[in-house]
Amino acid sequence: MPEIPLVPVHWHFPAHPASVRRARHAVAESLPHVLRPRLGDDLGLLTSELVTNAIRHGVCREDEDLIELVLWPADGHYWLAVSDPGTGKPVLAHPDADSESGRGLLLVDRLATAWTVRPRPTRGTSVIAGLSFRQGA
Template identity: 60%
Template sequence: MRAITYAPPTQQHTKEYAMPGCPFPTRRRPTSAIPTVPAHWTLPAHPTSARKARQAIAEALPSDCLPELADDLGLLVSELVTNAIRYGTRLVDDDIIELVLWPADGHYWLAVSDPGTTLPTFTSPTPDACGGRGLLLVDAVSTTWAVVPRRVCGKSVVAGIRLRCD
């Protein structure tokens, strides 16, 4: 997966204008050059956070998104947050899960970060097993996904789903 970065153009037409109550001129960029600001949430490492994450994602999506995209993102965030809580935290009060959602490059990108160093692994659950399918679902629903180490501690699991909005 390639990294997504935003580099502003080196030459951009700007104009100065006076803002009421502001003692100095302000430069304005055309809005088309400003990337979408990612939505960001911090959640406690608690089992109820998976539900809160699904609600947050649903509320952050634009109203013209197809229900299938919202459903896929809801499933994806539920599995990633659940895995982060089960395998990436110590289930203590000070552990948190970070969740970021942003559209870029024709995808909705979702990053779920936790303080743990345990990497996700595929399992082969038996048909009657109650768990063990989370990463299989992530792999099936997302277009691409990867584990990215964080600078300070922990990791982020980043997944992308092709953008399908009306």
């Protein structure tokens, strides 16, 4: 019989800056206690960066739009998908030393074992990032 996977954890947050902290806390609390020392800080940072980007670049009106988060374990990774209703596709940039922003996806690229950007079937964009929790990875 195949192993039955865990049900993904799913949240919706308003597209408001206060949601960044709430999302980070929700993700941290959902991580199994045994994995928190190993993944907690990096997963929290990924959550902060991706939710911040979704709020800044993926919504039209913060009073109407929601940011969606999904967290699930699969194939030795914890996967985080952050989705927004925007149509733009996030792009990895290389800002110069004087730039005050534009480094969020660079951070995601350095932290995540793998990450990608996918259009949503109905409306919007999802950024999906994974962190390995296998021994030795």
